[in-house]
Amino acid sequence: QKEVEQDPGPLSVPEGAIVSLNCTYSNSAFQYFMWYRQYSRKGPELLMYTYSSGNKEDGRFTAQVDKSSKYISLFIRDSQPSDSATYLCAMSPSGREKLTFGTGTRLTIIP
């Protein structure tokens, strides 16, 4: 079993819908949580970065962390065709530990 599980999709939703992307994890030591967006043939770019539990909002994006359930989510409001990409979750414990990534969810927003 992988340390981080992410539904690969693909996920297709109409423009303007609310999108929910999720990851589960098994390592209770994870404290730092990130969401990356990756367009085709590009490098991942950071969307959200959170520490420990709670919510963080940035424009149309909201990241949630529930450490008790070992579950993180990314919500996209008023989704746009430009949001079509692969979304990767990543997490790490504190200190010098490496990041562990989910396999990514491919999202398509239909105009």
Place this chain on the structure above:
Amino acid sequence: DAGITQSPRHKVTETGTPVTLRCHQTENHRYMYWYRQDPGHGLRLIHYSYGVKDTDKGEVSDGYSVSRSKTEDFLLTLESATSSQTSVYFCAIRVTANTEAFFGQGTRLTVV
């Protein structure tokens, strides 16, 4: 791109040949990483570095070596390329051990 340049961007090489990929950063950050990305596996860590001449293995390090003789450059070498090493390779940096990672644009390597 957080001042990260990967070279080459694309490469086709033959099985058994050595290949070196370069990652160059302009910000002098300590922490640098090499990942490979494959369908169904996501990003997997090959090697990482916490400073000049301070490197360690990741989860898929077999067949790869790295060197970091200068803060700004992190080299990944495939000693004898195999078809299983066909992949997209990404370099990443972190400002500190606990901050987010920033990625380069990737190198698409094909081993024939």
